[in-house]
Amino acid sequence: MNDDTEFGYKARQILNQGLDSLGRDVAGRLHQARQTALNSQRVPVRGLRLAGIGQNVELAFFSNARNLLAVMALTVGAMGTYYWNAFEQVQEYEEIDSALLADELPPSAYLDRGFHAWLERASDSSSQ
Secondary structure, three states, rough: OHHHHHHHHHHHHHHHHOEEEEHHHHHHHHHHHHHHHHHHHOOOOOOOOEEOOOOOOOHHHHHHHHHHHHHHHHHEEEHHHHHHHHHEEEEHHHHHHHHHHHOOHHHHHOOOOHHHHHHHHHHHHHOO
């Protein structure tokens, strides 16, 4: 057991020992005061409650608006990234198409399997 838990148990035992000496009316008033304090601490919660942390109803609208704004920003960012990548890919395809059209080889040469083998051998010999 850690020190905080042990201290809590000892404090509870000491308070419980003094409880027997209290009068019934004092114990009733203490119980009523405790219930009033607990009821005033309870906060109506909208949405998800994480780790025991709630939010006020008045603040729930602003929190939801902030969450909506964050989701919208992420969506715009994701769409922007998608279109940026698509634009770069189109530019790469444009360069490949331009190179193919400017070359003197017919397009059927690129479909020949022997041509691919020759390209691989040529690139291996040029890299050495």
